Amino acid sequence: MKKIMMAAIGAIAFAGAAFADPLEGLWQTAQDDNGNFGHIQVAPCGPALCGTLVRSFDASGNEIASNFTGRNIISETTPSGGGQYRGKVYSPDRDKTYNSRLQLNGNSLSVSGCVLGICRDGGTWTRVQ
Numbered sequence: 301m302k303k304i305m306m307a308a309i310g311a312i313a314f315a316g317a318a319f320a321d322p323l324e325g326l327w328q329t330a331q332d333d334n335g336n337f338g339h340i341q342v343a344p345c346g347p348a349l350c351g352t353l354v355r356s357f358d359a360s361g362n363e364i365a366s367n368f369t370g371r372n373i374i375s376e377t378t379p380s381g382g383g384q385y386r387g388k389v390y391s392p393d394r395d396k397t398y399n400s401r402l403q404l405n406g407n408s409l410s411v412s413g414c415v416l417g418i419c420r421d422g423g424t425w426t427r428v429q
Contacts (some may be wrong), residue, residue: 301310323349323377323385323404330411330423335359338366339428340373348387349377368392374400387420389413398422 328341336358340351351374360366377387377400377417389400389411398413398420 321349321379322383323379323402323409326428327351327409327418327425328352328428329373329425331359331390334393336364336393338368338373340425342374345372345375350375350376351377353392366392366414374402377402388415390424391420405406 303405321344324342324344325343329337329340331337336356338353339355341354342349342351344350350372352374353366353368355369356364356369371390372390373390373392375388375390377385378391382388383404385400385402385404387400387402388397389402390397391413396415398415400411400413400422402412403410407427409427411425413420413422419429
């Protein structure tokens, strides 16, 4: 009986991993206004997806320290069909949170957002892993 229970638990865990959202993974952002970019780890957070800044780089690609490491850059993000996602995106270089529009195309993610009618193109992020 124990073996059957363990097999069932393993099958459930594997099924959950098999249905991971295509947005999950490690993404490299476009360069910001200062030429810096980062690596964002996207993973489930409650019923949505969040993306946390895990590493930062200067314009030359050298790793740098950032006060924003560990901060959610994307949050409250849910799929809306056709590779599109809606949620929130935080822009550290402008210290603003935008209502986001994300478009996933394979290993590219187009990022844009608006706040109070002011919209910003966040460029294209590239999948690292």
